Structure formats: C-alpha cells, structure tokens
Amino acid sequence: MKKLRSIRAKLLLLVWVATFSALTIAGGVFMLxxxxxxxxxRLRDMTTQMELMSYSAVPAMQFVDKEVAxxxxxxxxxxxxxxxxxxYDVRGRLFVSYVRPDEVGHAFPELPGDAGITTGAFGMTMxxxxxxxxxxxxxxxxxxxxxxxxxxxQYLGVLLVVMIGAMGAAGIISLWLQRSITRPMRSIADIALxxxxxxxxxxRAEKISDDEVGILVDAFNNMLTQIESRTRELQSxxxxxxxxxxxxxxxxATIQQLNAELEEKVLERTAxxxxxxxxxxxxxxxxxxxLRGPLRAIxxxxxxxVEELPQELPGxxxxxxxxxLAATSRMGQLIEDLLNLSRVSxxxxxxxxxxxxEMTHEVVRELQAADEKHQVDLSVWKGMTVDADPKxxxxxxxxxxxxxxKFSSKKENPRIVVGQMKDGEHEVYFVRxxxxxxxxxxxxxxxxxxxxxxGINEFPGTGIGLATVQRIVNRHGGRIWCDxxxxxxxxxxxxxxxxxxxxxxxxxxxxxxxxxSPNETALPxxxxxxxxxxxxx
Amino acid sequence: MNTTAAxxxxxxxxxxxxxxxxxxxSLWFLLxxxxxxxxxxxxxxxxxxxxxxxxxxxxxxxxxxPAQTFAASDSPLVFGVMASEPMFIGLQELAEGRTVDxxxxxxxxxxxxxxxxxxHVLFIGSEFGDATPALLQQAVSRAILTVTEASTPVPADSxxxxxxxxxxxxxxxxxxxxxxxxxxxxxxxxxxAQTVRETR
Numbered sequence: 169m170k171k172l173r174s175i176r177a178k179l180l181l182l183v184w185v186a187t188f189s190a191l192t193i194a195g196g197v198f199m200l201x202x203x204x205x206x207x208x209x210r211l212r213d214m215t216t217q218m219e220l221m222s223y224s225a226v227p228a229m230q231f232v233d234k235e236v237a238x239x240x241x242x243x244x245x246x247x248x249x250x251x252x253x254x255x256y257d258v259r260g261r262l263f264v265s266y267v268r269p270d271e272v273g274h275a276f277p278e279l280p281g282d283a284g285i286t287t288g289a290f291g292m293t294m295x296x297x298x299x300x301x302x303x304x305x306x307x308x309x310x311x312x313x314x315x316x317x318x319x320x321x322q323y324l325g326v327l328l329v330v331m332i333g334a335m336g337a338a339g340i341i342s343l344w345l346q347r348s349i350t351r352p353m354r355s356i357a358d359i360a361l362x363x364x365x366x367x368x369x370x371x372r373a374e375k376i377s378d379d380e381v382g383i384l385v386d387a388f389n390n391m392l393t394q395i396e397s398r399t400r401e402l403q404s405x406x407x408x409x410x411x412x413x414x415x416x417x418x419x420x421a422t423i424q425q426l427n428a429e430l431e432e433k434v435l436e437r438t439a440x441x442x443x444x445x446x447x448x449x450x451x452x453x454x455x456x457x458x459l460r461g462p463l464r465a466i467x468x469x470x471x472x473x474v475e476e477l478p479q480e481l482p483g484x485x486x487x488x489x490x491x492x493l494a495a496t497s498r499m500g501q502l503i504e505d506l507l508n509l510s511r512v513s514x515x516x517x518x519x520x521x522x523x524x525x526e527m528t529h530e531v532v533r534e535l536q537a538a539d540e541k542h543q544v545d546l547s548v549w550k551g552m553t554v555d556a557d558p559k560x561x562x563x564x565x566x567x568x569x570x571x572x573x574k575f576s577s578k579k580e581n582p583r584i585v586v587g588q589m590k591d592g593e594h595e596v597y598f599v600r601x602x603x604x605x606x607x608x609x610x611x612x613x614x615x616x617x618x619x620x621x622x623g624i625n626e627f628p629g630t631g632i633g634l635a636t637v638q639r640i641v642n643r644h645g646g647r648i649w650c651d652x653x654x655x656x657x658x659x660x661x662x663x664x665x666x667x668x669x670x671x672x673x674x675x676x677x678x679x680x681x682x683x684x685s686p687n688e689t690a691l692p693x694x695x696x697x698x699x700x701x702x703x704x705x
Numbered sequence: 706m707n708t709t710a711a712x713x714x715x716x717x718x719x720x721x722x723x724x725x726x727x728x729x730x731s732l733w734f735l736l737x738x739x740x741x742x743x744x745x746x747x748x749x750x751x752x753x754x755x756x757x758x759x760x761x762x763x764x765x766x767x768x769x770x771p772a773q774t775f776a777a778s779d780s781p782l783v784f785g786v787m788a789s790e791p792m793f794i795g796l797q798e799l800a801e802g803r804t805v806d807x808x809x810x811x812x813x814x815x816x817x818x819x820x821x822x823x824x825h826v827l828f829i830g831s832e833f834g835d836a837t838p839a840l841l842q843q844a845v846s847r848a849i850l851t852v853t854e855a856s857t858p859v860p861a862d863s864x865x866x867x868x869x870x871x872x873x874x875x876x877x878x879x880x881x882x883x884x885x886x887x888x889x890x891x892x893x894x895x896x897x898a899q900t901v902r903e904t905r
Contacts, residue, residue, distance in 0.1 A: 227897040230763045231876075232756070236897045301766055301805060 176343075176350050183342035187334055195327040202323060203316055210249065210314045211287065214294060217247060222298045222308045225255055229298055229305035232257075234264055241266035249312045251291070255298070256280040256307040263306060280307035290316055352376045352385050359388070369396035449510060456506040463503065467496040505632040508563070512639050517557050519644075524552035524561070524597065528586045531565045535573050544573060545583040552588050552597065556664050560640045567633040568599040568660050575603030575658065594663050602657035611650060637662075751791055756874045757867055758795030761828055761852055764865060765805045767894035770825065771848050771887045775808065782808035783823055785849075787815040787837075788830025796828075821847050828852045829863075838862065845886040864888070868899065875899040 221240060228237035237255055244250045244266050252274040254265035260279045267274045286293045291313035298305040355373045362368045369392050375385045470492045477485075528548045536542075554561065569584065576582035585600040606614070615638040641648045644664045652658035765782055775782075782805050786793050793814060800810040813824065817833060817840065827844045829837050831854045841862035844851045853863040860866075864883045867876050878898040883890050895901045 224893075227767070227891075227893045230766075231760055231897045232874075233897045301763075 174350075175353060176346055179346050179349065180339060180342055183338050184335055187338040188331070191327070191331050191334055195331070199320065199323050199327070203320060206319055207314050207316065210312075211285070211292065214249070214292065214310065214312050215285070217244075217250070218294050218296045218308060218310050221253065221310070222296050225298050225308060226300045226305060229255070229257065229263070230300065237264040238266075244310075245269070247312075249315050250310060251313060252276065252309075252311045254309040256309065258304060258306050260307075274311070277309065280309060283307070290314055348377050349381055352381045356385060356388050359392075363392070363395075369399060449513070452506060453510045456503045456510070459503055460500070463496055463499055467493065467500065470496060502632070505636070509632055509636045509639065512560065512563065512636055512643070515560075517560070517643055519555050520558055522554050522556050522558050522561055524554050524565075524588075525550050525586075527558075527562060527565055528569065531562065531569050532573075532584075535570060539573070539577075542573070542577055542582070544576065545581060547583070547585045547587075549587040552586075554595075554597070554664050556644055557640075560643070561664075564637050564640050564662070565599075567637045571633065571660075572599055572601035572603065572658075575605075576601040577603070579603055591663075594665060596661050596663055598659050598661045600657065600659040605652040605654050605656045605658050607654050608652060611652075614650060615648070753869065753874060754789070754791040755795045757854070758792055758799055760867070760874065760876065761796060761826070762799045762803075762805075762810075764850060764852065764894070765808075765826060767891035768850050768883075769889040769891070774825065774848060778807055780808060781811050782806075782825050784810065784812045784826045784828065785815040785819070785821065785824035786812055786828045786830075787817065787819075787833055787840075788828055789832055792828070792830055821849060824849055826850045826852065830854060831856070841882075845882050848886045848888060850886075850888060851882065864890070865898075870899075877902065879903075 221244070224240045224243075225237055227233070228240060241253050241255065241264055244253050245268070248268070250266075250268060251271045252265065252267045254276050255263045256279070257263040262276060265276055281293075281295045283295045283297050291311065294308075294310045294312075296308045296310075298308055352373065352375065355376075359371050359373050362371055372389045372392065373385045375382055375389075470489060474489055474493070477489075481489075525548050532544075532546055532548075536544075569586075572584045573582075576584065579602055581602075583602045585598075587598055587600075589596050589598065615634050638648050641662045641664065646663035646665060648660065648662040650658055650660045761784070784796060784800065786796060793812070797812045800812050803810050815821075815824070815827070817837065821827065821840070821843055824844075824847075827840070827849045829840070829852070838860055841851050841853075841860050845862045850865070851863050852865045852867070853860060854867040855863065856868075859877065859879070862882045862885075863879065864886070865876050865878055867874060869875070876898055877900040878890060878895055879902040880890060880895075881902070881904055
C-alpha cells in the first residue's frame with residue numbers, strides 16, 4: 169500500500185472502509201435474521217417431529233409395546249439435532265428413551281413436565297401428550313439443540329469469503345475509477361508545482377472529466393490564463409514605466425543642467441547688474457553732489473549780481489537775470505530730488521507704527537501754509553495706522569498729496585480723499601483727487617524718473633516724485649498703482665506689506681527685485697513698475 | 706398404586722392440550738381413572754384379562770369397516786363376547802359410557818349358537834377353544850372383526866389372536882380373513898403386532 173498521504177490511497181481506503189462497513193452491517197443483520205429464522209424453522213421442525221413421534225407412538229403405547237416404541241424413537245437418529253427423546257407412560261413412568269450417540273449421560277426428567285416447549289438460546293425441551301380417541305396414553309419428551317453454532321460458523325465463513333471477494337472487487341474497481349479523479353488532480357498538482365518552481369504560466373492542465381475535478385481544472389486553467397496575461401501586461405507596463413522613468417530622469421538631468429546654467433548666468437548677470445547699478449548710482453550721486461557746487465556758485469553770483477547792479481537795468485538784463493535765478497533754483501530742486509531718490513534706496517528701513525491719518529493732516533497743513541490761496545476739500549479717514557518707516561512714509565505722502573494738491577488746483581471745487589480699503593488680506597491705502605487726471609495709456613510711464621505727463625508750465629515739477637514714491641513702497645514690500653481718466657481726477661493706491669499674490673503672478677518682477685539688495689536700486693529710468701495687473705477699476 | 710396413578714392423573718389434568726378439548730378429555734380421564742380405581746379392587750379380574758380387554762377395546766380404532774356397516778355415524782359399536790367372566794367384566798368396565806370414533810360401545814355376551822346380528826367385534830375366549838370355526842366363518846362373512854386367544858393352530862378365520870409369551874400379552878394378525886371380511890386393518894396396528902400373516 170502506498171503512503172497514506174496520496175489521494176489514491178485515501179480513496180482506496182475509503183472504498184474499503186465503506187465496503188467493509190456495509191458488508192459487516194449487512195452481514196450481521198442478515199446473520200441475525202437468518203439465525204432467528206433458522207431457529208424458528210428448527211422449532212417448527214422439531215414441533216412437527218414431536219407430533220409425528222407422538223402419533224407414531226400411539227399404537228405402541230396402546231398395546232404397551234416397548235420394542236415398537238423404541239423403534240419409533242430410534243428413527244430420531246436421522247435427526248441429529250435431537251439430543252435425547254423419551255416416552256413416559258400414562259402413569260408418568262419412563263417407558264422408552266433415546267439418546268444421541270455422542271450425547272453421554274443425558275439426564276431425563278424424573279417425571280414428564282407440562283406439555284409445551286421450553287426454548288433456550290441454543291436448544292429446547294419439549295413435552296407433548298400422546299392422545300388417541302380422547303384418551304391420554306402417555307407423554308413424549310424431546311430435547312434438541314438448534315445447532316446454531318455450525319450454522320453461524322458456516323455463515324461467517326460465507327461472509328468472510330464474500331467480504332474478501334467484495335473488498336478485492338471494490339479495490340480493483342476503485343483503482344480503476346480513481347484514475348478519473350486522481351489523474352486530472354495529479355495533472356493540476358504537477359502544473360501547480362511547475363508554476364511555483366519555474367513561474368511557467370504557459371502550461372495547461374488536461375481536462376478529463378466533467379465533474380468537480382473538471383470544474384477545478386477549468387478554474388485552474390482560467391486562473392493560469394489570467395495570471396499569464398496579467399504577468400505579461402505587468403511586464404509590458406513595467407517596461408514602459410522604466411522607459412518613461414529613464415526619459416523622465418534624463419529630462420530632469422537636462423533640466424537640472426539647464427537650471428544650473430541658468431543659475432550661473434543669472435548670478436553672473438546679477439553681479440554685472442549690481443556692479444553697473446552701483447556704478448550708476450554712485451555716478452548719479454556724485455554727479456548730483458558735484459553739480460551742486462557750480463550751481464551754488466551760479467546762484468550765489470547771480471544773486472550778488474542782482475544786488476550789486478542798480479535797480480534799473482538796461483534792456484532785458486533784469487529779466488534775464490531773473491530767469492537765470494529761476495533756472496538755478498529749479499536745477500537745485502532737481503538735484504535735491506535726485507539726491508532724495510538716491511537716499512531712499514540707501515538708508516536703513518526702520519518700521520514703526522505710524523498714524524497715517526495724522527501724518528496726512530500734517531502734510532496738508534504744510535501744503536496749505538505754502539499756498540494759502542488754494543482751498544481744498546480734504547477728507548481723511550480716521551484711525552489709519554500703518555507699520556512703516558515714518559520718514560519714508562512722509563516722503564510718500566508729501567509726493568502724493570502735493571501731486572493731488574497741484575493737479576486739482578485748477579478745479580473749481582478741488583477735493584482730496586485719503587482712505588483705506590481691503591483687497592483680500594491686504595490693506596490698500598489710496599489718495600484720490602478730482603484734478604486733471606491723465607490718460608491710462610501713459611500709466612506705465614508714470615512711475616519712471618523724469619517722466620512728465622503735463623507741460624512744465626501747466627503744472628510745475630521735476631518728474632522724479634512718483635519714482636521716489638514707488639521705490640519707497642517697494643522697499644516696504646508693497647505695490648503702487650493708479651487709476652485715472654483725463655479731467656476726471658486720479659487715484660493712487662498703495663500697500664505697505666508683501667503682497668504674495670502679486671509676487672507669484674509677477675514672478676519675474678519679484679525675482680528681479682529680490683535680487684536687488686535693500687540698499688541698491690535700479691535707476692529710476694529703467695522702467696515703470698507694472699501697475700495694470702491688480703488695478704481696481 | 707392406584708393412588709399414585711390418581712396423583713399422576715391429576716397432574717395430567719393441567720396438561721396443555723388445546724383448551725376446548727382439554728377440559729373434556731381431563732374430565733373423561735378423571736372419571737375413568739376413578740371408576741377403574743374404585744372397581745379394580747372390588748373385582749378379581751386378573752391383570753392378563755384386564756390387559757386383553759384393554760387391547761380388545763382399542764382394536765376398533767385401527768379397523769375400518771365397510772361403509773354400510775354402521776347405519777349412522779353414531780350407531781353403537783357392539784362387542785360380541787364369548788369368553789370367561791373376567792374378560793367380559795373387564796371389557797364391560799372399559800366400555801362403560803365410552804365411545805370409539807363417535808360410536809357408543811356396548812358389550813354383549815354371546816352363546817356359541819348365537820346369531821351374529823349387529824355385532825362388529827367378535828371375541829372368542831380360549832375356553833371355547835377351537836370348536837368355533839363355523840362361528841368365525843360366519844363372522845367373516847358378516848364383516849365382523851374376529852379376535853381369538855387360541856393356541857396353535859390358530860383358527861383360519863381369526864383375524865387377531867392373542868398370545869402370551871414371557872409374561873407379556875401380544876397378538877398376531879392374519880390379514881387374509883380381514884381382507885375377506887372387507888375390513889381394513891391399519892398398518893399402525895400391524896406394526897405393533899407380534900407377527901403378521903398375510904396368507905392363509
């Protein structure tokens with residue numbers, strides 16, 4: 169027998185156990201039934217025998233013939249199951265008896281018992297009255313065994329033979345039938361082992377039967393097919409992914425390289441720019457500074473000349489001298505503004521909480537003191553407090569308010585409003601006038617140095633103020649923009665904190681400004697700050 | 706001895722025959738036994754004659770008469786006895802109120818010259834010896850069972866002949882006269898006979 173682990177052996181064992189159990193139970197039941205019916209049969213047989221014996225004994229009893237009676241009993245030797253028999257006469261005395269040859273020392277009852285049968289497990293005792301013509305002639309006695317032992321032995325022998333035969337047949341048949349079960353299973357097992365060991369998904373189990381094993385085979389094959397296709401898909405996807413990753417990393421490397429180059433270039437340019445800026449700035453400063461000396465001489469000597477000369481001068485001399493004086497004054501102002509612009513960039517930024525409303529009033533008072541005739545309807549919101557450098561903020565307000573003052577001077581009801589509003593997270597401050605205004609197509613020029621939208625005769629000014637204002641606002645991290653229309657006044661908006669939204673949208677600007685050190689600024693002439701992007705309408 | 710028999714008999718009363726007949730049989734048996742016990746002591750009948758009477762009384766059980774012998778199924782069965790007193794008395798005692806196969810039994814004393822009308826069994830005692838061949842012949846012709854107790858030679862027309870040997874009462878049977886008389890003797894009777902003579 170094979171190892172118990174194989175299904176074949178288990179099936180064989182199963183069949184054998186089932187066959188054995190069935191045969192044992194059936195055989196047992198049959199044997200019980202057979203023994204029982206055999207016993208009944210024997211009983212009936214013996215009863216008949218007894219009747220016959222009693223009948224045969226009648227004449228012998230009637231005519232008291234012991235020989236004949238003995239002969240009658242002697243016939244029982246043909247009935248081997250009868251162990252002993254006897255006939256008692258009418259007075260209860262033993263008349264004749266018979267004992268089976270192998271039965272030694274049988275004890276006959278002293279007196280005949282009651283008529284009837286007493287059965288034991290293996291034998292019986294029987295009494296029967298011998299009656300003829302309504303007359304009791306005596307009593308017949310018989311003791312017999314059922315001879316169940318041989319019967320049972322015989323039966324067991326047959327059962328054993330049947331069992332051996334049946335087990336053999338069952339074994340052969342089941343071995344034959346098992347193939348239909350075990351062969352496909354073995355096939356599955358082999359292929360499963362192949363899959364596990366070699367990752368070979370191409371083989372398929374052979375389908376032999378249409379039963380559960382067949383279904384299993386189908387399911388297994390289906391699973392293999394799916395695994396195969398999935399594996400293939402996975403492999404191709406992996407390949408693609410690898411390619412993509414390779415491409416991607418190559419691109420990344422390229423980008424990194426480009427970035428590095430760019431960085432280098434930017435650094436280079438920034439350094440160049442910084443050097444140039446510095447040169448320009450110091451040039452501007454020294455030019456402005458150095459220009460003051462000759463100008464002061466021109467101004468001083470012109471003044472002296474005016475004082476030295478008599479009151480009445482010939483021709484237009486007086487007028488020319490006045491023009492020289494005015495021109496020197498204007499130039500002085502110009503130089504002063506330029507130096508201011510330079511200083512705005514150079515000094516350190518010290519932030520303090522500043523009352524913007526109060527500062528506005530101070531500046532307006534100074535403007536009013538300088539120009540007492542001009543009456544302006546001023547409206548300043550109360551309680552505006554900002555965190556800024558007070559000196560620089562004052563320059564901002566001076567410039568914006570003087571512009572408003574100046575450009576609204578020709579209106580009948582000049583009006584200036586200084587207030588605050590909210591744009592997202594940021595506080596936006598504004599200075600509005602109802603003055604001359606300007607065309608928005610020139611807005612990008614507005615914040616450049618020396619850019620003037622109006623004739624010098626119309627509105628006096630150097631054209632440096634707004635450039636200075638923008639530089640201050642930028643140094644505070646804010647923005648400045650404007651809105652206007654010719655004849656309809658102008659509004660200047662500014663913030664004093666970093667505006668992240670605009671930083672991201674105007675990344676180039678932010679990057680450019682971030683690269684500039686706080687002390688160094690591009691010349692105001694470079695370009696106007698882009699203002700249109702976040703301009704409120 | 707008689708009391709023992711009575712005790713045994715009374716035990717037999719509880720016997721397990723079919724219930725319907727049991728009580729009847731027991732009653733009969735009891736009556737019979739008591740009667741026998743009562744009268745046996747009174748009579749001086751020898752054991753031999755008692756036995757012979759008993760045998761004689763039982764012979765009709767094994768004999769089949771021709772169909773027309775009995776007028777009805779309950780017609781009496783008549784024993785004609787030509788014998789010594791003890792035999793007669795013994796038979797009479799036995800036959801008292803008893804039936805054989807449904808026939809009432811009567812016992813008649815016969816004289817040697819008696820006519821054998823309405824007799825079914827004829828018994829001729831040894832006292833009457835061999836002087837009765839004519840009577841026996843007549844009996845055969847009338848389909849009568851003939852029983853004798855003759856010593857040899859046995860009369861030709863005797864069907865059953867008692868003999869006593871070794872103190873035992875036995876009988877021999879001759880089937881030829883029975884056949885001639887139209888009687889059928891049961892093979893079971895022949896079985897217990899000492900000898901059976903088939904030819905004359």
